[in-house]
Amino acid sequence: MSTQKTFRLAVVPGDGIGPEVTTEALKVLDAVAAQHGVTFERTEYDLGARRWHATGETLPDAELDSIRGHDAILLGAIGDPTVPSGTLERGLLLKLRFTLDHYVNLRPSKIYPSVGSPLANPGEVDFVVVREGTEGPYVGNGGALRVGTPAEIATEVSVNTAYGVERVVRDAFARAQARPRKKLTLVHKNNVLVHAGHLWTRTVDAVAAEFPDITVDYLHVDAATIFLVTDPARFDVIVTDNLFGDIITDLAAAISGGIGLAASANINPDRTAPSMFEPVHGSAPDIAGQQKADPTAAILSAALLCDHLGLTEAGAAIEAAVTADIEERTGAARTTADIGDAIAKRALG
Amino acid sequence: MSTQKTFRLAVVPGDGIGPEVTTEALKVLDAVAAQHGVTFERTEYDLGARRWHATGETLPDAELDSIRGHDAILLGAIGDPTVPSGTLERGLLLKLRFTLDHYVNLRPSKIYPSVGSPLANPGEVDFVVVREGTEGPYVGNGGALRVGTPAEIATEVSVNTAYGVERVVRDAFARAQARPRKKLTLVHKNNVLVHAGHLWTRTVDAVAAEFPDITVDYLHVDAATIFLVTDPARFDVIVTDNLFGDIITDLAAAISGGIGLAASANINPDRTAPSMFEPVHGSAPDIAGQQKADPTAAILSAALLCDHLGLTEAGAAIEAAVTADIEERTGAARTTADIGDAIAKRALG
Numbered sequence A, B: 001m002s003t004q005k006t007f008r009l010a011v012v013p014g015d016g017i018g019p020e021v022t023t024e025a026l027k028v029l030d031a032v033a034a035q036h037g038v039t040f041e042r043t044e045y046d047l048g049a050r051r052w053h054a055t056g057e058t059l060p061d062a063e064l065d066s067i068r069g070h071d072a073i074l075l076g077a078i079g080d081p082t083v084p085s086g087t088l089e090r091g092l093l094l095k096l097r098f099t100l101d102h103y104v105n106l107r108p109s110k111i112y113p114s115v116g117s118p119l120a121n122p123g124e125v126d127f128v129v130v131r132e133g134t135e136g137p138y139v140g141n142g143g144a145l146r147v148g149t150p151a152e153i154a155t156e157v158s159v160n161t162a163y164g165v166e167r168v169v170r171d172a173f174a175r176a177q178a179r180p181r182k183k184l185t186l187v188h189k190n191n192v193l194v195h196a197g198h199l200w201t202r203t204v205d206a207v208a209a210e211f212p213d214i215t216v217d218y219l220h221v222d223a224a225t226i227f228l229v230t231d232p233a234r235f236d237v238i239v240t241d242n243l244f245g246d247i248i249t250d251l252a253a254a255i256s257g258g259i260g261l262a263a264s265a266n267i268n269p270d271r272t273a274p275s276m277f278e279p280v281h282g283s284a285p286d287i288a289g290q291q292k293a294d295p296t297a298a299i300l301s302a303a304l305l306c307d308h309l310g311l312t313e314a315g316a317a318i319e320a321a322v323t324a325d326i327e328e329r330t331g332a333a334r335t336t337a338d339i340g341d342a343i344a345k346r347a348l349g
């Protein structure tokens, strides 16, 4: 009898292509699990557009509590054109990120030599964005008056605290410290959003004093988008707020092999609640259910999940399998399941 | 004796490379003026970092009033590392845009066949961003509490009104109507910033009903950055809020020949105050005073100024001169003045 370690996964396949890519991520997780002496027990949650249409619910408290009892969450994608925009995003996805205090939203970007980039000369790209996940313009503060009249006014409030900014900045510095290039770039817009911007800038300056071997750099978000297309190789660790992080990580995905490869981790570094792993891409309803989606981003998110659970070898095995698969892509059409099968097989060694 | 028409220009050279590129823009304006039977009389304003250091002033009311008395404003660039971030941007540049009600910030992007793009296959790019200029997160609402303590909280409030959104959306539809492709894309983030986002979305839907031959499209800002690098040719007219417009127009400049070519117009369509014309690029203090800056963006902004004053032929002459100059660029180093001279000469015919 072996003493297999068991991890409890909460699985939220969600909308559109979410279920298809999640199936492949679980397939790969199961493949590596056996080899690394662990078991993934899972609870699947029926949350998203279907559920909302059926019951009007997005994320009932009982289910949120139940999800809390797991070691990690694997999420497919949230969002559907048949549901009013924002309902599922705010009521389900952001509710999970905020309630479970996922303050580090980690989004690595790297260019695989064999994958085309839309850039003519991308150079050697290998950076990670540490996007703040629990504050900024995403807090859901704001409202509207006299809706639908010519006198309507709508506000959105970005809330930023020293508490929230410092903890994510510290996390980003620690990550930069562990990387060979030891460089950190703060991205904000401190020449216009002066209150939030100065808080971010002062915090980075203060924490920098504790990390003397890290090179620190600042870019306005508009300038950052320029460098992401003209010189993405200059970046190592980027730390930024919730909204700017949303924008630049899609751009980062686009320049480095596309959104089909971009993985993300919503991390609660204090481990007071389970962290959540999801591809950066959306639910892509136009291709849902057709086995056309690339599950690689979901599979790479599962590798980040392994890392977070301390299963470093399993995570590395998944990453290596993905890299090998990507390197041999010929451009021939493969179904979502084909890609998952190929990566799972490689992950087995 | 001819009855030459005289236009009064307020000139704000500003900081960094601002004075150099403004000199060239004025040189080209003077070249075309004679040919088109007009005179540009100008008043130069000493505003920016030097003035702030000398007097602590950014834009005194007397000077703002004096500027109001002109037909248009030509601006170089604002911002300097020796001045606290935001002081000149908010106190001078944004004060001009807001006080003079520049609600249409127009930023065209086009790829000149002879200019390289960092994209491998950009396709035929020719679009214009209509960026709202007087609302959104730029309003300067917000503040900070307990600054410098661990209990600091900083907010930024995005203010959006039906009044402000509708007028810029109407302007964008009218521009789309006048263009051959007749397509309008709204860029926002209505799945997260639901109050502002729904106001923008509803407004576009409502105005669209009056423009039945315009194809209307919506993209989240994060997705828009993807398409700007994977398929920029899909865009015709983009309408968006102040902050999203800031971000995507820098990206648009980067993919289409660089920030050295990106012109902009801050327009008050109701003509209750002078409009303002400025390159999209910043003050680039690292190369200031070295004759290294490309004045093309400033010169193209002067062409937009001519268009706005009804000097369509003069504007077209400048644009044609710039296009001819760009098409014959060999990559040989030219000074800022060399480029201005070459374009002024061509503009003369």
Ligand SMILES: CC(C)[C@H](C(=O)O)[C@@H](O)C(=O)O
Residues within 6 Å of the ligand: A078, A079, A089, A090, A093, A246, A280, A282, B191, B192, B222
């Ligand atoms: C779906 C949406 C709410 C989400 C976000 O804005 O964070 C997505 O764009 C992402 O980047 O994960």
Ligand SMILES: CC(C)[C@H](C(=O)O)[C@@H](O)C(=O)O
Residues within 6 Å of the ligand: A191, A192, A222, B078, B079, B089, B090, B093, B246, B280, B282
């Ligand atoms: C300098 C800055 C305030 C300005 C802006 O954010 O609007 C600039 O980036 C621009 O795009 O004109």
